[in-house]
Amino acid sequence: MTSTPPPLSSPPLTSTLPLTSTLPLTRIAVRPEPARPPARVAEILAAARDILEREGADALTMRRIGEVLGIRAPSLYKHLASKDALATGLAEVALAEVGEYLHRAVDEADAGAVVAALIGAYRGYALAHPNLYRMFTAGRLPRAALSSGLEQWAGEPFYRATGDPYRAQALWAATHGAVLLELEERYLPGSDLDRTYAALAEAFAA
């Protein structure tokens, strides 16, 4: 673990990586220690996630969260500084989840189809948790508040699949874009999205 991989969100300016076909399919970075919030905060986050996933982003109000917990909205501020802090907490949870999911997808993929497997896993997670995915993806969340290293670790599978930090960033961005457009239904009904994702995988499979 002496040589850490370039983090996804900030590759080193000079790549020291060989551009050969031998990919670093083994995991490199260690999973960062997950944040362990106080019990009541964890309950609030769980309730918030529940509301977000079941009822949508518009329903995620402080008053609604309080209602679910049998509490009035202002009492939430005894545990959380702001709604943004709550969003950050949710992002932390989702980031750890999706990171684990993507790492496992790379672990289990056939060597020849890593990129396609990764894209498929990414898409699968986003479609399974659309509102949660939008939460830690869209909008500006205060990245400084996230556990250090978590974001890099979550993005590492793209580096494992491409073997190059810039291709990793590009593939991550591309997959993110495709998933976002799908979530927001910007493709007219009838589009064969499988073929679009296949085209994306093909472009990065070289």
Add this chain to the structure above:
Amino acid sequence: MTSTPPPLSSPPLTSTLPLTSTLPLTRIAVRPEPARPPARVAEILAAARDILEREGADALTMRRIGEVLGIRAPSLYKHLASKDALATGLAEVALAEVGEYLHRAVDEADAGAVVAALIGAYRGYALAHPNLYRMFTAGRLPRAALSSGLEQWAGEPFYRATGDPYRAQALWAATHGAVLLELEERYLPGSDLDRTYAALAEAFAA
């Protein structure tokens, strides 16, 4: 103009296009007639755009728009049904603008570097108008309210650059994702984004 190209957002399920390297670099679809809103509505849209670009999305309030126009907020509803309708109007303007910009970029590109030129133009527009770009991109805008064909026409440059509807969709999504991540500063400072975009262009240059 008898054979229209497959629209970007909904390619035909069976592609009738040759996958050769001869790209349809000429423009195919005609630019749809731009919507011509009543004069006062156009003034409101102009003021809204001004506020959005100069002061950010949070400042784009009905009261603020009224203030700029020397009007009270409720009076805006004599011209617009809702704030969503206003957002739709802005999206229409931006879509026409970016479409024209991208088409021209493809027009003027060297034959061997169309994809890179297109990506560069897309990135350039988004960076020049970040808040406007987010407006018609993020969030859910009622696509039914947009001028029919406008969105397809605006996306056509990606088809012109790739020659295949699915690669076009994938490239569009990928560029969109990369630009979004850049706008939301999800790359840590110090990242050489030019290289990331280059990697993206390279993947689609085949």
Add this chain to the structure above:
DNA sequence: ACCCGGCGGCTAACGCTGTTAGCTGAAGGC
């Protein structure tokens, strides 16, 4: 045993948002 501090609830309220209802003056058509 008592006090005392803090935790975690509560109500009331503020300023902001989009939006509606209802009034009014001015302009234009018959």
Add this chain to the structure above:
DNA sequence: GCCTTCAGCTAACAGCGTTAGCCGCCGGGT
């Protein structure tokens, strides 16, 4: 000259995140 329509206005509502200030309860220290 009247009457309709347009385009402004004020007042107000519900809902949002958030703050201030109050209070009961529970645990620890002396």
